Amino acid sequence: MQQASKNKAGPAKNIVIAGGGFFGLYLAEQLALKGCQVTIFEKSQQLMSRASYVNQARVHNGYHYPRSILTALRSRLSFPRFVNEFRDCIDDDFAKYYLVAGSLSKVTGDQFLRFCQRIGAECDEAPASVKRLMNPALIDSVFTTREYAFDSHKLRDLMIERLSAANVRIVTDATVEKVRQYGDGLEVFTSISGQPETVYADHVFNCTYSRINYLLDGSGLALIPLRHEMTEMCLVDVPDEFKKMGLTLMCGPFFSVMPFPSAQLHSFSHVRYTPHNQWSDVASKSYEDPHIKYDQSPRQSAWGHMLRDAQRYVPGLSECQYQRSIWEVKTILPRSDSDDSRPILFRANHGLRGLHCVMGGKIDNIYDALHEIERLIELN
Ligand SMILES: Cc1cc2nc3c(=O)[nH]c(=O)nc-3n(C[C@H](O)[C@H](O)[C@H](O)COP(=O)(O)OP(=O)(O)OC[C@H]3O[C@@H](n4cnc5c(N)ncnc54)[C@H](O)[C@@H]3O)c2cc1C
Known part of the structure; x- marks a missing residue:
């Protein structure tokens, strides 16, 4: 041997x-x-x-995890380390805004702000020029944050x-x-x-x-008990006013659009439509190879659904030009289902x-x- x-x-x-x-x-x-x-x-x-x-x-900096303080704090610690170690692979040349919806959200704007203060993450009220891009009937708060993307x-x-x-x-x-x-x-x-x-x-x-x-x-x-989702990430050309911007609508069945540096486009994902079919590895049934499931999965894009929902909150996104989708099996620990950790x-x-x-x-x-x-x- x-x-x-x-x-x-x-x-x-x-x-x-x-x-x-x-x-x-x-x-x-x-x-x-x-x-x-x-x-x-x-x-x-x-x-x-x-x-x-x-x-x-997304180079996470804690914002994404208001329901898991431990994951948020770990992200805060890893963020500067990752950004320093991989400086040349980081895109920090855009403004990142977190939006909080008025209904269906699992946090309010005040809760999100307090959470950011608790984990020591920068979070300020966004300027009026940005807020005017949002539908005030559906968006409760808009915050300027600090989050980057990697290439x-x-x-x-x-x-x-x-x-x-x-x-x-x-x-x-x-x-x-x-x-x-x-x-x-x-x-x-x-x-x-x-x-x-x-x-x-x-x-x-x-x-x-x-x-x-x-x-x-x-x-x-x-x-090991694991849950898998076949996921679709849409890559889009955003209108000029969104080019140097990333937006994430928190915290529930919402969406994110942010720079995807390796393709010079923006990624577009939606909590409800990015996952397609899902399955679990459990001891009681025979094992299914995720790469075979990936190869065999039908790839019917949910882009239309993602856009229809997102443009209700941010009307200007209706001008996004869809380019293509990239697909992958996302694997999640079952315990993350409840707290999104x-x-x-x-x-x-x-x-x-x-x-x-x-x-x-x-x-x-x-x-x-x-x-x-x-x-x-x-x-x-
Ligand atoms: C849709 C989606 C969105 C995500 N968004 C983010 C985000 O914004 N920010 C973030 O930080 N993380 C994000 N993640 C999570 C992140 O992508 C993963 O945590 C990370 O890429 C895992 O790296 P890995 O090396 O373990 O996996 P992979 O990059 O998948 O590498 C595993 C490798 O193992 C190979 N392999 C499989 N079986 C074998 C075998 N038997 N022998 C040899 N090779 C094998 C595969 O071909 C593959 O190349 C996201 C994940 C998904 C799917």
């Missing part, structure tokens, strides 16, 4: 990362910088082509450079199918361009997002010593697990 990467004499740990999204890449680099020999196996031909590309590109393509290119500098081995078109205990470590069964290959690792990190349970199912291990899922030694599952509901969640991971593999 091969080592996942050629192990020099000495105690360097051999690490396999399943999944070349942002989580897998970031973790790979951090572990390599601590002296580990790291190999990433990515199923697609390209890194960061799944959820790490198909998302709203996923720039982030990918930067991570590829950093991984090369850290000597991380990257294998694309490579699926990790199964993991089995082997002595003190793990035997890792992969399929590389359709050819089976088995490697050895001291630790395997399962960073496969919607497919965390694919590897567990293949290895005969207990599934986004904690990181981190399961150390899940079913096998050395097999660890990591999944975040936000791109910057990775910071929440780093310290634990370093401790786990005795790097400190």
Whole structure:
């Protein structure tokens, strides 16, 4: 059996990362910088082509989570760290407004303002020039906030450079199918361009997002309860007055429109219409591969519904020009359903010593697990 990467004499740990999204890449680099020999196996031909590309590109700064103070505070801590670390991938050249609806909202304007004060997030009454864009009959309050967007393509290119500098081995078109205990470590069964290959690792990190349970199912291990939604993110050209602007209507069945830097367009999502079909991974029924569900899902855009609803609140949005939709399976921890929280899922030694599952509901969640991971593999 091969080592996942050629192990020099000495105690360097051999690490396999399943999944070349942002989580897998970031973790790979951090572990390599601590002296580990790291190999990433990515199923697609390209890194960061799944959820790490198909998302709203919002660098969260807490505003989104008035119902989960813990997620809001974690976002506040991660925001400056992420923005500083990835400065060249950040678009901060737009104004971000949070709107609160007069009815159907789960928070009032006063509650939202108090919540922002509590978490220390900038939040001021928006200028009249912005308020006049809103329908006063439906919008209760408009706040100027500070929130940015990230360019996923720039982030990918930067991570590829950093991984090369850290000597991380990257294998694309490579699926990790199964993991089995082997002595003190793990035997890792992969399929590389359709050819089976088995490697050895001291630790395997399962960073496969919607497919965390694919590897567990293949290895005969207990599934982690997860809920999946087939989601549609519309990419649109907004009218000139909205070009340097992002809008999020809180907090309930509403919408967001904000810059999507990697396509030089705005993303448009709607709480009611972005999710299409949904399903759950539960132990009591046979496992369904989310990537197969994704391939087989009908892609009938809900753009018309999104726009019809949004333009009631912000009439000028009716002039948005729809360009295309991007689709992805969004994976959510069941407990997030009630409070809309986004904690990181981190399961150390899940079913096998050395097999660890990591999944975040936000791109910057990775910071929440780093310290634990370093401790786990005795790097400190
Ligand atoms: C619609 C939507 C909107 C979102 N909006 C935001 C937002 O605005 N801001 C934010 O911070 N977060 C947002 N998120 C969440 C964010 O996208 C995720 O937290 C993050 O991208 C997860 O990164 P990842 O590396 O775990 O997943 P991914 O980028 O999906 O990477 C997992 C990789 O694993 C690969 N893989 C799967 N199975 C295997 C296998 N067996 N072997 C090898 N490789 C495998 C996949 O091909 C994939 O490349 C959003 C997510 C979605 C879906």
